Amino acid sequence: MVIGILALQGNVREHLANLNRHDVQGLPVRLPGDLAGIEGLILPGGESTAMRNLVSSSGLEEPVGDLIRQGLPVWGTCAGVVLLARGGIWSSVDITVVRNAYGSQVFSRLVHEKSTLSETPTPMVFIRSPRITSAGREVEIIAEVEGDVVAVRQGSILLTTFHPELVDHSPFTACFIDMVRARSARPDETPAPGHCPKEAGRTV
């Protein structure tokens, strides 16, 4: 199984190492040709403006959009959430976000919180993270911290506003690898790809 990692800017190396810890091969994606054969795609943390410019100049906007519509499992972390939310490059998940909504680096932090994936609290590293401000009916909420939604799933897309790749064994990494495995095993039963209806979702 090979999972691609958008490698134009950001936390690519840590995502590669994180996949290796789970015995999964990661492949850096910089150009459309790198997308051939990948079974999942990770959009890493980084600066979303820089990434958006580079995605567009590298010709990745359309081919990645096509793969998302075909149901390729995609995991966006931090800046990756911004790219997949309403108004982002791919606008594939029915959520709205505010970039860097918690303020400067002194407000970045590590918290331990439960989720629908784990009864025991797991570490979540937030670094100048975006804030999810609304979510549509089809969006499944996986984790909340102090009333803010921080992890969601819609169809074949997983979003975390924090960084599971910076933690040794995060249930969120395992969840995404399971999504990729499930689709590779039974491509016909792929969950519907994420998409945004016309009306914005409920405020969360």
Next chain:
Amino acid sequence: MSDFKERIIVNRGLAQMLKGGVIMDVTTADQARIAEDSGAVAVMALERVPADIRSQGGVARMSDPAVIRAIQEAVTIPVMAKVRIGHLVEAQVLQALKIDYIDESEVLTPADESNHIDKHAFEVPFVCGCRDLGEAARRIGEGASMIRTKGEAGTGNVVEAVRHMRTLMGQIRMLLSMREDEVPSFAKDIAAPFEVLADIRKSGALPVVNFAAGGVATPADAALMMQLGADGVFVGSGIFKSGDPARRAKAIVEAVAHCDDPAWIARVSEGLGEAMSGLDVRTMPEGERLAVRGW
């Protein structure tokens, strides 16, 4: 996990998110917006770029907080700012301004010729300059969350950046290949804290992100530093002292992202207009060299 350890993860983490990116020196809110639109991953808020500090002389200090605030309000990417080496109160002031990263920088006139700031005492992360592994390890030991090779700022000449990056990466390769019983003596020779070297041997790499700085003026310069092992690039005077800053900024961002693709670098380098003129470091008197500040 202690609060202290959590802070280290979060602060080193921000630098990790900047990898593969370009951090640009800016002196006004307008320049900051141009930098952000061009794809900078962060900006360094300054009153004067290094080339002007060099030509105007005098004591170079932390920027006016009003300049820093204006730049913070103009962009959503991280804002960094410089303090003089050893000037812990300038650093406290920047922390009070909620700056995202403090650069304890040789580009400003040092406030202390013996001691660097105890960076563990701050919540805000620090980036510090180095010329070799010993200097990098000393700064990491003091609590730096990110390292940059110094190069020679404000010259538009990449030769010193190359020298420092080659020295640092070469010494890391040497450290990783030596016998365990040779490490203490190597630590003594390069005046590095033993624990930091032990850490590097355990993980196989520096424990913090390392950018290149000081003299990068062209897309090819930036890609060169990446190929030599930099995680990203600081561009100081190189952008806003050039003929067409927005285009040059974009081209350097592209060259860093596609640093292994010469055809790509050729394309983005076409017709960029004039690069900053540049200075010959060999003929520069020792007293004008910024990289020798700090130890």
